[in-house]
Amino acid sequence: MIGYLNLILRLAIWFLLTANFSVANIIIGVAVAFLLPGSPKSRAALKDWLRALGKILIAIPQAYVEAFEIIFRPHTQEEVTLERVPPRRTPGLIFLDIFLITFTPKTIVLKYREDGWYEVHRVRRRKT
Template sequence: MVGNLNILLRLTIWFLLTADFSIANILIGLAVAFLLPRGIPRPSNIKQWLHVLGEVIVAIPQAYKEAIEIMIFPHNHEVVTVDRAKRQQTPSLLFLDIFLITFTPKTIVQRYREQGWYEVHRVTRRPNP
């Protein structure tokens, strides 16, 4: 089950990166998903995967909203925050969490600390004095 979810995760990321659903791209995406090396499997909870799937569904419209905000309003203030990572994640779920943070235009993960923290660079509107 987890192996299938990893293939689905890799294929989803492929489609998010390429935005191309042609037959050739689907075949290339499947080849990439199967050929990428697999790490040591760790048990993951289907509840965690469903929660992350919900976050993916929310992140896509949020990315469009943030892109429009950046085009309309100037975002020239930068902040680096330290956010706590979710506990007990498999490497695949950890990667997806970092990918989702970086997927939105206003944020990017600069570093993951082994203690369970992300350093996140955010672009914001300058607060009014």
């Protein structure tokens, strides 16, 4: 089941990069998704994938709220924080984590550290 989720993630990235849904591009995308090497040493649990996808669904309305907050109440404070990567993360789940953090307008991942941390840039309102 996890293999299918990796395949779907690869195809989604392919379609986001190309923005082309022609038959030829779909065939090329499927070929690229199958030809990319996988990581046989670490297996992700289905519940980790479902939890990550659930967080992304929650992040969509949160992104709209944060966008309106930035428009109507400017945020002038910036900070860089470290967030721990959850344990047993495959490269696909790490990508989804980074996507989740970067999707919201107030945060962006600056760097993924190999020692298990994300460097996250945040904007905040000025404290009065």
